[in-house]
Amino acid sequence: MSDAVGVLILDEPQELCPTFRATLEHLPALQTVTEADLNAGWAGPAVAVVFLDESRLGDGLARIVALRDRQPELRILAAFQALTSKDLRAVLTAGIDAVMARSAAPREICAAVLALADGAACLVADREEAPESGEALGLTPREAEVLRFLSAGFSNKEVARRLALSVRTVETHRLNLRRKTQTGRLKDLVTLARQLGLAPVVEGERGRNSRH
Structure with a gap:
């Protein structure tokens, strides 16, 4: 069996298909x-890339839950x-290991897959727009959630x-976040949240009691 990382692609947007698959197929890893x-017994590590459609998020969550049940590893x-x-929070609860912006360049999605196969949780922006380090940010879903509120100007207490x-x-x-992005400035956090496709905070938005 190949030493490559197996990539299972689900619900791939039609417009992303040619460039994403072409990039993936040119990477021997x-x-x-x-x-x-x-x-059938794939020997190496495997990562599923699930493209979520926000207009049908329930369908995507159901698919993730079912996939997690069938393929726990x-x-x-x-x-x-x-x-x-x-x-x-719903996506995280469904059992995903990492999230990222769908608008990221195909090579960034592939880089996130490789990082995830190595045990990292990545949420990455397009490399050309990322912080000067040019590296995958490695944000967890919870850190991305906190970033949304911090970029809107909320205090730690709020x-x-x-x-x-x-x-x-x-x-x-x-x-x-400061360590991974190498900045704590509000302007930079706002820019980063926009690049990652994180939706603006809606007034009155509030989480459930789940401490992490």
Whole structure:
């Protein structure tokens, strides 16, 4: 069996198909697979890339839950255009391992797949628009959620209240964001949130009681 990372692609947008698959097929470290291949005993690591359609998010979540039940060892990367805080929590609860913006360049999606296969959780922007380090940011879904509120100008205390987290937890996420993005400036956080396709915070938006 190949030493490449197996990539299971689900719900791929038609307009993304030619460039994404062409990029993937030119990388020897990646190989497209089907679920039948996984069931037949795929020897190497495998990552599913699920492209979420926000207008039919329920269908995408159901697919992720079912896939997780059938393939518990599979790593799952969810790619989206713009999700609300509530939607991000729902995707995380469904069992995904990482999220990223669907508008990212095909090579960035492939880079995220490789990072996820190595055990990292990545949320990456287009490399040309990312911070000067030019590296995958490595944000977790929870950090992305906190970023949405921080980029809207909310204080740590307000973010904690709205997401039902402790202030200390928010402070930890903020420190991680500063370390990974190499900036703590509001202007930079706003730009980053926009590049990642994170939807603006809606007034009154508030999380459930789930501490992480």
